[in-house]
Amino acid sequence: MRTNGPPDQPVPSGSSHLLRTINERAALYHLLEHDTLTRVELRKLTGLAKPTASQVMLRLFESGLAVTLGRTTARQVGPKAEVYSVNADYAFAAAVTLREPDGVTVAIADLKGHERVSSTRRIDFTAVSPDRAVQDMLWHTAEDAGIDRDLISVVHLAVPGAYDAENDEIGYADIPGAEDLRLRAAVEEFTGCAVTVHNDVNAATVAERRNPAVSGGLVLLWLGREGIGTGIDLSHGLVVGARGAAGELGYVPVFPDRTGPDDPTYQDWIGAPAVMELGREHGVEGANAAAVVAAAVKRGAAGFLEAYADRVAGALHLLACLFDPPRLVLGGEIARAGGETLVEHVRRRSGALGDLVLPSAVYGDAVAIGVLDLAYADLKGRVLDAALEGREGRSGS
Template sequence: MRTNGTPDSPVPSGSSHLLRTINERAALYHLLENDTLTRVELRKLTGLAKPTASQVMLRLFEAGLAVTLGRTTAKQVGPRAEVYSVNADHAFAAAVTLHEPDGVTVAVRDLKGRERASSTRRIDFTAVPVDRAVQNMLGATVRDAEIDRERVAVVHLAVPGAYDADNDTIGYADLPGAPEVRMREAIETYMGCPVTIHNDVNAATVAERRNPAVSGGLVLLWLGREGIGSGIDLTSGLVVGSRGAAGELGYVPIRPDRNGPDDPTYQDWIGAPAVVAIGREHGVRGADAVAVMAAGVKTGADGFIDEYAERVAGALHLLTSLLDPPSLVLGGEIARAGGETLVEAVRRRAGALADRILPSAVYGDAVAIGVLDLAYDDLKARVLDAALPEQR
């Protein structure tokens, strides 16, 4: 059998006293990365000998980590091959998104990566504490999907603010009661599993990794209905800062020499209030900033688009001077409403940065998609770590 590992697996096949565990983890890794595998396919991926592959699969079955789905149906010489799959119900990942000012979304994925349940509700956080609201939504979503709560192995939460993991506090959040809540402690106590909390724009940044045009890292400029921010995903991964506040661009003053409570910030400069104000100056109106942007694009209000695009380009220059990312992505509800029209206008005003600027490639709720991706990746890593203890 091979002892030098497989080129695309993070867990090599080795020849020590841990050989059996290492081989089992290698097989499990490939089952997690592929929908189904036959024993022949598994052997090709792991380099395991035929009897070793059979023993490995037997132990995965006994541990409840793998199942047989039947046999191949293709015409071939000899017996049909058994088809293996990871046991989807072995463990689940839950993801929660808190929306300003009053929304909660919960989604659950099984170990095969399939979404098994999701729900979104509006909740008055002045009447129901935000931690209690999350607990209730998690419990109801898992229960309605007929999933045992004990099988939820990880929960990831995206919040509209900066999460300080050391103190378990949420800052820069316009959610009633959020700064006083120990969110991770509350959810871990309720669910009985590890909880990880992310800034919402960072979660959306993870979703942008799906964009085939992005490689080598990105900075996401989030132009949201409720606020702006930036997500930083470089070669080393997400940059969150020592207190989770990296990327909170909306609170940065436009004039560095002036930082009083009434001095304008980037939220005032390129956030929803700015869109509405610039639109009014150019005769473009709507129910909110997203509607104003959509109306400006639809009516061809070039003056409105150009003035706003110039401000956005300035923010991108600021981010690039600090981070120099290979890609700059425009995301959020305002950017989505502006579409390619806004992207092209920003490019025209961005000079040398033009080729780096990309529209979002995410359809749907980017924050909810990104935090669910984070939860599922964590689930797979934990299953690989916890599976098949070394003493077996």
């Protein structure tokens, strides 16, 4: 089944050096996957011979990528085996989330994938430019945790808005001063390492992948405090679009025969404005959209819930027809406020599709978690690729 793969990938060639590299890479891969391994386990996983496994590990120690964590506690006859592990402090991945009005959140994970620090600071983006704020927060957070700046190898950022990777531009940004900013270039400049920028909803979608129930892929309908959007994470990976604007449901006109600037878009139809209006109609009150939905759930305002669930079900139907995802997940502040009650209402109004609908399974800050997952995956990939550095097999044409 190579029907879906990319057209063609170059095929490398090489000599003995390539072989060594391949085996080193394989060992490192398994160390990254398994957290701790004895050499016997490593041999089973890679199929390498005993002396070869020793040599490979030796080279991984010398390069600082692996460490030994002592020896197995003796439960068997014979000498105790050494326990190998990836050197968690070899490199770090930083995740930065930019939001209004929350400011900047920074989290840093080590090479073993453990979150080592996380901190948030409120920022007034009209006073401090976003790139400057990122820089400050990044260095301070690293310093507080005792992490060497130079060991941060990748930085991933989540921004509200469509990020066009090709032109390094943020479209539809909700943050002052972000429109004209080359954010990746700016952050790359002062960090000197690889920077990737994501849309916030896409990041939240990645976080959902932690839920095994959606491991085959999902489409996330994000009903956020500010705006709505869609994250598409299929078996191939994230669908971000040519200009980073995939899933921008909020800008789709609800009625295709009414596409003027004043006619309703899905943002108006299922986003915060719709919740407030439906709340007024059905006599449910709250300070903001999430509060309205929470109030409706609390006092069982069936009229409101049914009306709103109807609209959400319509949007899900649209997404299901176009993406045919294994799962449809409801996320964002409004969806969270609605909880299982809202999901149940939506399910009932979604017909056969109802079985696919799930509430978000992420506790906490989905966007920040997702960016950290993206940053860590990137770090792993780069470390594995770097193991090939120099003696790389010549890549075919």
